Amino acid sequence: MATRGPASSAARNRGPALAALCLLLGTGRFPAADALRPNVLLIMADDLGIGDLGCYGNSTLRTPNIDRLAAEGVRLTQHLAAAPLCTPSRAAFLTGRLALRSGMEANDGYRALQWNGGSGGLPENETTFARILQQQGYATGLIGKWHQGVSCQSRRDHCHHPLRHGFEYFYGMPFTLVNDCHPGRPPEVDAALRARLWRHTQWLALGVLTLAAGQAWGLLSVPRGAVLGAAGLLVLFFGSWYASFGFVRRWNCLLMRNGDVVEQPMVLERTAGRLLREAVSYIERNKHQPFLLFVSLLHVHIPLVTRREFLGKSRHGLYGDNVEEMDWLVGKILEALEENGLTNTTLTYFTSDHGGHLEAGDEALGQLGGWNGVYRGGKGMGGWEGGIRVPGIFRWPGVLPAGREIHEPTSLMDVFPTVVELGGGETPQDRVIDGRSLVPLLLGAAEHSAHEFLFHYCGRHLHAARWHDQDSGRLWKVHYMTPRPLLRGWRDPAQPSSALRPLQRPLGSSAPVPRLRAAVPRGGRQGGRGRGGAQSHPDPRALTVLPEPHPLEAVAAALLWDLPLLLLHPGRRPQREVTAAPPAGEAQ
Numbered sequence: 256m257a258t259r260g261p262a263s264s265a266a267r268n269r270g271p272a273l274a275a276l277c278l279l280l281g282t283g284r285f286p287a288a289d290a291l292r293p294n295v296l297l298i299m300a301d302d303l304g305i306g307d308l309g310c311y312g313n314s315t316l317r318t319p320n321i322d323r324l325a326a327e328g329v330r331l332t333q334h335l336a337a338a339p340l341c342t343p344s345r346a347a348f349l350t351g352r353l354a355l356r357s358g359m360e361a362n363d364g365y366r367a368l369q370w371n372g373g374s375g376g377l378p379e380n381e382t383t384f385a386r387i388l389q390q391q392g393y394a395t396g397l398i399g400k401w402h403q404g405v406s407c408q409s410r411r412d413h414c415h416h417p418l419r420h421g422f423e424y425f426y427g428m429p430f431t432l433v434n435d436c437h438p439g440r441p442p443e444v445d446a447a448l449r450a451r452l453w454r455h456t457q458w459l460a461l462g463v464l465t466l467a468a469g470q471a472w473g474l475l476s477v478p479r480g481a482v483l484g485a486a487g488l489l490v491l492f493f494g495s496w497y498a499s500f501g502f503v504r505r506w507n508c509l510l511m512r513n514g515d516v517v518e519q520p521m522v523l524e525r526t527a528g529r530l531l532r533e534a535v536s537y538i539e540r541n542k543h544q545p546f547l548l549f550v551s552l553l554h555v556h557i558p559l560v561t562r563r564e565f566l567g568k569s570r571h572g573l574y575g576d577n578v579e580e581m582d583w584l585v586g587k588i589l590e591a592l593e594e595n596g597l598t599n600t601t602l603t604y605f606t607s608d609h610g611g612h613l614e615a616g617d618e619a620l621g622q623l624g625g626w627n628g629v630y631r632g633g634k635g636m637g638g639w640e641g642g643i644r645v646p647g648i649f650r651w652p653g654v655l656p657a658g659r660e661i662h663e664p665t666s667l668m669d670v671f672p673t674v675v676e677l678g679g680g681e682t683p684q685d686r687v688i689d690g691r692s693l694v695p696l697l698l699g700a701a702e703h704s705a706h707e708f709l710f711h712y713c714g715r716h717l718h719a720a721r722w723h724d725q726d727s728g729r730l731w732k733v734h735y736m737t738p739r740p741l742l743r744g745w746r747d748p749a750q751p752s753s754a755l756r757p758l759q760r761p762l763g764s765s766a767p768v769p770r771l772r773a774a775v776p777r778g779g780r781q782g783g784r785g786r787g788g789a790q791s792h793p794d795p796r797a798l799t800v801l802p803e804p805h806p807l808e809a810v811a812a813a814l815l816w817d818l819p820l821l822l823l824h825p826g827r828r829p830q831r832e833v834t835a836a837p838p839a840g841e842a843q
């Protein structure tokens with residue numbers, strides 16, 4: 256994405272939006288001047304699929320509160336996460352910048368933070384929307400999941416903590432939910448490594464026992480000291496890894512209020528209620544001043560801990576129960592706005608950090624976890640729509656038109672310049688901001704998205720890119736790497752390359768490909784070596800034109816796994832996402 260100069264950036268970002276605001280003021284459609292700086296309520300679900308909501312076409316899960324939010328506001332149908340995993344996606348959301356720019360994308364291996372005790376996290380020199388709104392006089396709070404690191408050199412320096420990134424108040428989980436947080440669930444954090452270490456420990460223990468038995472029975476001429484030394488080394492080896500993996504629940508699964516730990520390990524059955532009370536209390540405490548509240552829900556991440564009153568209520572097992580409980584939580588937060596007279600002065604936004612987690616299922620119930628509608632792929636898949644297309648709902652009664660749909664490509668990164676602009680701040684001019692203000696688009700002052708290019712990364716590898724022809728509004732997409740999902744989603748990266756699907760079917764024009772290549776941000780890689788569960792396409796000529804509008808209901812759910820490389824625009828006709836091999840005679 257091209258670097259923007261300070262002067263041109265300010266003119267391009269603020270000009271259309273200010274013109275739109277002036278137009279609305281002139282026509283009397285805008286509320287009082289105080290509303291020019293609205294309260295901002297941002298609600299982000301965790302691992303929620305776009306197909307899990309009624310307002311995005313689901314007729315089997317009950318989400319009345321989120322559906323009402325969409326009916327009263329603007330619904331984005333091509334809203335895209337900047338990454339298919341929690342840590343990089345949230346870093347991009349908070350800063351308006353691709354995670355690659357802040358170092359929050361991994362090279363290979365771990366693509367999200369794994370430990371509270373690690374030294375990695377969102378750098379202090381990154382600017383979040385919370386920091387800018389705090390400078391504009393907003394109260395700023397974060398309730399729920401952080402997952403952007405805690406400390407650097409010592410456990411108390413809190414260099415990556417929310418309080419160091421513009422949030423005045425934090426109550427929640429500095430890490431993320433994992434199966435390890437729930438007693439009795441199979442381990443999730445480094446499960447494969449943990450299993451290997453346990454096997455090595457068993458083999459070493461067998462060797463030590465053999466030496467001890469041989470020495471005791473006189474079968475082996477082994478000094479007693481050697482046996483004791485081997486036993487000591489075994490204990491040290493076991494202790495070195497069990498000290499971490501044996502206490503994952505205690506180290507990672509905790510609640511903090513600001514810089515203090517208030518529950519360790521956390522009791523998951525009580526957590527949803529606690530977070531709800533904190534969110535409602537924050538709204539009540541700050542109702543007389545402008546505030547930014549980021550409610551970062553733990554739903555619907557595994558282990559899908561659900562309150563008793565919601566268990567067994569949905570048609571989709573524990574996952575469905577958790578989705579419906581999440582909707583109830585959203586409803587209670589919206590109710591708090593209404594009870595405090597803040598609905599009309601609050602910009603409310605709902606989204607998910609990335610696509611649904613296909614593996615968050617229950618084999619006994621035949622449940623496949625998150626549902627991404629007609630979009631193929633899911634969490635962890637950087638190029639396919641199921642991994643990155645997310646709900647996007649904005650509501651501001653009296654300002655944003657109710658029931659409007661926008662089919663233009665937008666990004667989670669766009670929230671940064673949008674809320675900064677509405678809060679009276681300025682986007683930083685000393686760095687590239689990848690997000691674009693949505694104010695003109697939301698108000699109807701702009702017909703097309705301000706994005707010409709959108710890049711879809713998985714780690715540091717560029718898996719796909721979009722080109723948005725702003726003259727015609729047509730959309731194209733090129734794939735540099737593609738996974739092959741199986742019935743339960745993402746295959747283990749250790750599986751051989753036979754699990755990969757090659758590009759197919761030639762397509763005519765590939766003119767936009769050089770422009771896409773030229774626009775790729777520095778530091779990333781176009782494609783890659785095709786390691787693990789993704790295949791590299793070093794000479795992509797694969798472009799897709801999104802078809803004309805057509806009712807989403809015409810799409811059969813069975814298409815999800817039957818059509819290769821499926822890319823759909825919500826509310827548009829299904830077609831194969833066509834990707835092209837190089838013409839005959841060129842290198843493959």
